[in-house]
Amino acid sequence: MSLSNVITFNSRKICVIVDDQKAVLSFPAEVVGSNEIAFLMKNCDELRLAIPWNTISKLGLNRFRFYGENFIPVDFKTNGVSAEERAWFVRNLVKGEISIDEIIYPGRIFVEEAKEGGVLERPGFGEAALDIARMLGFIPASVYSNLMTPSGEIATADYAMKFAEEHSLPVIKIKDLIFYRLKNEKLVERVVDATLPTKFYGVFKAVGYKTPIGEIIALVKGEVSEGETLVRIHSECLTGDVFHSLRCDCGDQLENALKIIDKAGKGVLIYMRGHEGRGIGL
Incomplete structure (x- = not known):
C-alpha cells in the first residue's frame, strides 16, 4: 500500500x-x-x-x-x-x-x-x-x-x-x-508584515513567515516583482550579527548585503532564524 x-x-x-x-x-x-x-x-x-x-x-x-x-x-x-x-x-x-x-x-x-x-x-x-x-x-x-x-x-x-x-x-x-x-502541504505561512525604518540602510518592508524548520524574516526594499532583483539568504548568527564576534564574518556579510540592497534601491534579504553562533557553540 x-x-x-x-x-x-x-x-x-x-x-x-x-x-x-x-x-x-x-x-x-x-x-x-x-x-x-x-x-x-x-x-x-x-x-x-x-x-x-x-x-x-x-x-x-x-x-x-x-x-x-x-x-x-x-x-x-x-x-x-x-x-x-x-x-x-x-x-x-x-x-x-x-x-x-x-x-x-x-x-x-x-x-x-x-x-x-x-x-x-x-x-x-x-x-x-x-x-x-x-x-x-x-x-x-x-x-x-x-x-x-x-x-x-x-x-x-x-x-x-x-x-x-x-x-x-x-x-x-x-x-x-x-x-x-x-x-x-502548505509549508510556508505568512504571519505578519510591518514597515522597518533602519538607521543605516533606509526603509524596508519586513515580512514574517512560519515554516516547519523555523521562522523566516524577509526584508524587502523597492518593487521586486519586476526585473532582476538582488537576493541575500542569511542564516541567523547571534554572536556575529548582534555582538560582532571576531570568530566569524556573519555580521559583516549581513551589513554588506543591506548596504548593497540599499544602494541598488531594491532587493530582498531573507533572514533564517534559529541558527547558532558559528564557532562558539551557542
Missing part, C-alpha cells in the same frame, strides 16, 4: 518505515492496542514512544533525566509487562490522562523527543512515525520499534520489504514521506 493510500483510506495497520539501511514498525499511540504492542514485542527490540518536546513538557516528563541522547524510560506505577497493560499506558499517557505521580522512572517504554516539524525538520524514524500519526488525524505521537531478524540482528531494508509483504503491511520510505509532505 502506497503512502497516499495509507493516508487516503486512514489505514490502521502497523506501518513499516524504512530508510536506506534499516527499518522500524510504527503505529499511532492514541489508538494502539494489545495486538499492535504484542506484534512489536515479538518482532522488534524495545518499545519507543515518539512525541514532540512540547508534549513531553506538557505531560511533565521533562522532569526526568534523559538516557542516552533523547530517551526517557518510563512506565505506569503498576509496572505491568503485558501487551494490554503497555498499550493502555501509552494510549492514556499521550491523551494526558495519566498524572506524573502515576509514572515510575526508569521504565520499559522509551519516550523519545521527536522534532515537531517531522521529517522536514529531521529525517529520522521518530519524526516519520510522528508525521504518519498526524497525517492519519491522530495525536502526533507514535509507538515504534526497530525491526529485528529472527536471529536477533537489526533488520535491513531488504528484509523489511519481505517482512512487510509476508504480513501484508504498508511500507513507507522516509524519502517518500519527505517528498509527499513537500508536494501536498
Whole structure:
C-alpha cells in the first residue's frame, strides 16, 4: 500500500518505515492496542514512544533525566509487562490522562523527543512515525520499534520489504514521506508584515513567515516583482550579527548585503532564524 493510500483510506495497520539501511514498525499511540504492542514485542527490540518536546513538557516528563541522547524510560506505577497493560499506558499517557505521580522512572517504554516539524525538520524514524500519526488525524505521537531478524540482528531494508509483504503491511520510505509532505502541504505561512525604518540602510518592508524548520524574516526594499532583483539568504548568527564576534564574518556579510540592497534601491534579504553562533557553540 502506497503512502497516499495509507493516508487516503486512514489505514490502521502497523506501518513499516524504512530508510536506506534499516527499518522500524510504527503505529499511532492514541489508538494502539494489545495486538499492535504484542506484534512489536515479538518482532522488534524495545518499545519507543515518539512525541514532540512540547508534549513531553506538557505531560511533565521533562522532569526526568534523559538516557542516552533523547530517551526517557518510563512506565505506569503498576509496572505491568503485558501487551494490554503497555498499550493502555501509552494510549492514556499521550491523551494526558495519566498524572506524573502515576509514572515510575526508569521504565520499559522509551519516550523519545521527536522534532515537531517531522521529517522536514529531521529525517529520522521518530519524526516519520510522528508525521504518519498526524497525517492519519491522530495525536502526533507514535509507538515504534526497530525491526529485528529472527536471529536477533537489526533488520535491513531488504528484509523489511519481505517482512512487510509476508504480513501484508504498508511500507513507507522516509524519502517518500519527505517528498509527499513537500508536494501536498502548505509549508510556508505568512504571519505578519510591518514597515522597518533602519538607521543605516533606509526603509524596508519586513515580512514574517512560519515554516516547519523555523521562522523566516524577509526584508524587502523597492518593487521586486519586476526585473532582476538582488537576493541575500542569511542564516541567523547571534554572536556575529548582534555582538560582532571576531570568530566569524556573519555580521559583516549581513551589513554588506543591506548596504548593497540599499544602494541598488531594491532587493530582498531573507533572514533564517534559529541558527547558532558559528564557532562558539551557542
